[in-house]
Amino acid sequence: MKLYDFIWLVPLFPLIGAAFNGFVSNRRGLSKKTTHTVALLGAGAAWIYGWAAILQWFFTEDRTQPYVVKAFTWITGGELAIEGGRTAAVDIAASFQVDPLSAVMVGFVSFVGFLIHLYSVGYMHDEPDREYARYFAYLNLFMFAMLTLVTGSNLPVLFVGWEGVGLCSYLLIGFYFKKDWCAAAGMKAFIVNRIGDFGFILAIFVAFYYFGTLEFEGLFQAMGNDHHGHFAIAATIIGLLLFVGAMGKSAQIPLFVWLPDAMAGPTPVSALIHAATMVTAGVYMVARCNYFYQMSPTAMLVVAVIGGVTAVFAATIGLVQNDIKKVLAYSTVSQLGYMFLAAGVGAYVVAIFHVVTHAFFKACLFLGSGSVIHACGGEQDIRKMGGLKKYMPATYWTFLAATIAIAGFFPFAGFFSKDEILAKVFAAGYGDLNHNGGIYYLLWVLAVLGAVLTAFYMFRLVFLTFHGSFRGGEEAEHHLHESPWTMTLPLKVLGVLSIIGGFIGLPGHLWHHPEHNLIDGFLEPTVLHLEHGEHAAHPGLGLEFGLIALSLAAAGLGLAIAWRFYLMDPGYTRANYLARRFPLVYKLLLNKYWVDELYAATVIRGTVKLADLLWEFDSRVVDGAVNGIRHLTVGWSWLSGIFDLQIVDGLVNLVGTSYDAASRQFRRLQVGFAQGYAMVMVFGAALLLSIFFFVNL
Amino acid sequence: MIGATHYVVLSLILFCLGLVGVMMRRNFITVLMSLELMFNAVNLNLIAFSFRLSDLAGQVLAIFVITVAAAEAAIGLGLIIALVRLKDTVDLDQADEMRG
Numbered sequence: 001m002k003l004y005d006f007i008w009l010v011p012l013f014p015l016i017g018a019a020f021n022g023f024v025s026n027r028r029g030l031s032k033k034t035t036h037t038v039a040l041l042g043a044g045a046a047w048i049y050g051w052a053a054i055l056q057w058f059f060t061e062d063r064t065q066p067y068v069v070k071a072f073t074w075i076t077g078g079e080l081a082i083e084g085g086r087t088a089a090v091d092i093a094a095s096f097q098v099d100p101l102s103a104v105m106v107g108f109v110s111f112v113g114f115l116i117h118l119y120s121v122g123y124m125h126d127e128p129d130r131e132y133a134r135y136f137a138y139l140n141l142f143m144f145a146m147l148t149l150v151t152g153s154n155l156p157v158l159f160v161g162w163e164g165v166g167l168c169s170y171l172l173i174g175f176y177f178k179k180d181w182c183a184a185a186g187m188k189a190f191i192v193n194r195i196g197d198f199g200f201i202l203a204i205f206v207a208f209y210y211f212g213t214l215e216f217e218g219l220f221q222a223m224g225n226d227h228h229g230h231f232a233i234a235a236t237i238i239g240l241l242l243f244v245g246a247m248g249k250s251a252q253i254p255l256f257v258w259l260p261d262a263m264a265g266p267t268p269v270s271a272l273i274h275a276a277t278m279v280t281a282g283v284y285m286v287a288r289c290n291y292f293y294q295m296s297p298t299a300m301l302v303v304a305v306i307g308g309v310t311a312v313f314a315a316t317i318g319l320v321q322n323d324i325k326k327v328l329a330y331s332t333v334s335q336l337g338y339m340f341l342a343a344g345v346g347a348y349v350v351a352i353f354h355v356v357t358h359a360f361f362k363a364c365l366f367l368g369s370g371s372v373i374h375a376c377g378g379e380q381d382i383r384k385m386g387g388l389k390k391y392m393p394a395t396y397w398t399f400l401a402a403t404i405a406i407a408g409f410f411p412f413a414g415f416f417s418k419d420e421i422l423a424k425v426f427a428a429g430y431g432d433l434n435h436n437g438g439i440y441y442l443l444w445v446l447a448v449l450g451a452v453l454t455a456f457y458m459f460r461l462v463f464l465t466f467h468g469s470f471r472g473g474e475e476a477e478h479h480l481h482e483s484p485w486t487m488t489l490p491l492k493v494l495g496v497l498s499i500i501g502g503f504i505g506l507p508g509h510l511w512h513h514p515e516h517n518l519i520d521g522f523l524e525p526t527v528l529h530l531e532h533g534e535h536a537a538h539p540g541l542g543l544e545f546g547l548i549a550l551s552l553a554a555a556g557l558g559l560a561i562a563w564r565f566y567l568m569d570p571g572y573t574r575a576n577y578l579a580r581r582f583p584l585v586y587k588l589l590l591n592k593y594w595v596d597e598l599y600a601a602t603v604i605r606g607t608v609k610l611a612d613l614l615w616e617f618d619s620r621v622v623d624g625a626v627n628g629i630r631h632l633t634v635g636w637s638w639l640s641g642i643f644d645l646q647i648v649d650g651l652v653n654l655v656g657t658s659y660d661a662a663s664r665q666f667r668r669l670q671v672g673f674a675q676g677y678a679m680v681m682v683f684g685a686a687l688l689l690s691i692f693f694f695v696n697l
Numbered sequence: 698m699i700g701a702t703h704y705v706v707l708s709l710i711l712f713c714l715g716l717v718g719v720m721m722r723r724n725f726i727t728v729l730m731s732l733e734l735m736f737n738a739v740n741l742n743l744i745a746f747s748f749r750l751s752d753l754a755g756q757v758l759a760i761f762v763i764t765v766a767a768a769e770a771a772i773g774l775g776l777i778i779a780l781v782r783l784k785d786t787v788d789l790d791q792a793d794e795m796r797g
Contacts, residue, residue, distance in 0.1 A: 670795065670796060671793075671796055672793040672794065672795040672796025673789065673790065673792075673793060673796075674789065674792075675719065675720050675721070675728070675789060678719055678720055679720050682716060682720065
């Protein structure tokens with residue numbers, strides 16, 4: 001039996017779990033044990049079945065071709081006229097595919113998803129039964145949507161998953177919807193995502209207009225066979241529109257504002273949705289649709305610039321935040337920027353590689369922060385933490401491993417992926433990719449700067465949280481405790497993966513064995529290679545080793561500064577001195593460049609003004625028209641009433657009165673005496689006889 | 698020689714007398730009697746012409762008329778009694794309920 005023929009079962013399992021918890025467990029208030037057993041079964045089944053199906057596929061099928069499974073026909077329509085006078089039939093199937101890219105995504109999404117379900121069992125145990133069921137229903141629903149997103153074999157199915165994860169993100173950010181700011185954060189995330197989704201859906205329309213198909217395989221071949229640049233413009237339009245969608249989902253400038261606020265949700269949600277999986281959907285989508293970007297230097301450059309700028313921009317905000325989850329949120333935005341930077345230089349495989357390693361260490365970091373928050377009784381401010389190392393060793397060591405990984409120290413996971421990104425960006429500058437070499441060099445400088453900042457803010461977080469002495473007061477210190485095994489087990493697993501996860505992407509070409517880079521060889525068939533593209537110049541080996549040394553030095557520099565500021569200096573005098581010395585910069589960063597305020601002043605105020613204006617228009621013009629019509633109708637009916645009363649009724653009354661008047665005259669004939677009638681009869685007969693005799697004769 | 702003309706004239710006179718009586722008199726009984734007079738004027742006419750034309754149908758018809766007159770007299774007297782009971786009079790002028 002071919003398990004991968006039923007790949008759609010992978011998203012279906014969590015959907016069943018979500019349906020059970022949402023409709024039965026939540027309504028009936030079943031016990032927590034039932035709820036999380038069902039939820040874990042749903043997520044676990046997806047994980048086990050997903051891995052089994054992928055392994056079977058891996059060993060039996062041709063890995064260079066996507067294996068498409070059609071579940072059912074979804075949308076059928078008539079022929080539509082498309083570009084170039086051709087027609088294309090609307091025939092969209094709910095079909096799923098197994099190919100290297102979706103295999104990687106299913107592999108880590110189902111696995112990390114299951115771990116976070118397990119973690120949630122411990123983290124959410126204080127919730128009431130019904131809330132608990134609601135939480136797991138949403139979480140399972142998210143797994144369904146995310147797995148649909150990564151297994152779909154065409155843009156509409158991807159879009160369904162895309163919207164599904166957006167919905168679950170909204171529901172889970174606003175999970176504590178009784179608090180106003182949580183509900184507001186949920187709405188903010190949803191609305192900002194809608195803006196991106198608008199771009200995405202336009203891209204789907206444009207793609208259908210140009211290619212007449214929405215299947216990835218069909219689009220891939222259409223772009224691959226386009227040797228004359230016929231679809232160059234189309235590729236740019238679609239690529240940019242898709243990237244608008246990716247900006248929203250993956251929190252890039254200018255649509256990143258929702259992600260920090262999304263930390264209002266429960267921490268496992270932040271780990272799963274807003275760090276490991278959902279936010280990387282944009283990167284996945286760009287990698288999946290790489291053929292459009294490959295054909296469009298403009299779209300590539302836009303992706304790279306937005307990614308690179310976001311990477312540094314978010315990292316600078318992360319430097320001074322005091323909320324443990326906010327720091328991680330900005331770190332996520334920054335890391336997503338790196339992924340797009342990689343995609344923007346054509347290194348889609350590296351982008352996905354970073355997605356995977358980032359999922360490991362960022363999920364670990366978020367889960368670790370959840371464990372910390374759990375221990376501190378809901379406190380999220382790192383200024384009120386410190387010294388937690390001795391109270392929660394498991395959390396500390398896993399958190400530290402993930403921190404070293406994200407900072408990019410050899411041989412942790414983040415080193416391999418981040419270093420490869422830096423190398424690819426440098427190579428793009430070196431090889432003068434699309435004749436934009438200068439810009440790519442600039443982006444490389446930004447990326448290296450971002451690496452320094454990343455190491456600094458992450459170690460700052462570690463030192464402030466786990467080192468030094470506890471600053472939260474004796475009462476809180478009394479309650480500090482290590483988390484239960486359901487929480488520490490996922491931490492340990494992810495911690496180990498943060499250490500070894502990078503070995504799937506060893507830079508084998510450095511020792512002339514490119515096949516040692518497993519993920520690169522595995523994912524390569526999903527990328528469209530330009531046949532007659534110029535072979536860009538590659539930096540020599542010496543230069544590459546130099547770059548590795550440089551990126552390690554960057555990470556080391558960040559670590560050293562953090563070490564000096566926060567570990568060797570218990571009073572944090574240096575850090576405070578800097579904040580006082582440059583108050584403007586400090587305020588700028590602390591207030592996140594006032595981007596939220598900027599949006600409030602421009603977009604939101606503009607929208608409100610526009611709404612006011614439209615309301616004015618409504619009340620004046622539309623209501624005026626309606627009222628005018630009312631007045632007109634009243635006036636007209638008044639006229640009509642007069643006509644009715646005077647003319648119609650007049651005529652009717654005239655008939656009445658004329659009969660009345662006539663009868664007044666005729667009644668005189670009715671004298672009432674029998675003799676009178678007899679007389680009339682006699683005279684009448686006499687008259688008739690006279691006429692008969694005298695006239696007719 | 699008494700011819701048809703004589704009978705016709707006599708009949709005419711009788712009829713007119715009856716007619717005037719029917720139309721002018723106030724007393725219901727007199728009116729009924731005048732009506733009888735008119736019937737008999739007609740009868741006279743019928744018989745005269747029957748004799749003149751040697752056709753017995755006229756005389757037969759006269760017998761019918763007498764029968765009808767008898768029935769009419771019975772109804773008329775019934776009406777008089779009803780009128781007397783209602784108005785306590787036989788004056789026709791009092792019976793003016795039908796005046797418009």
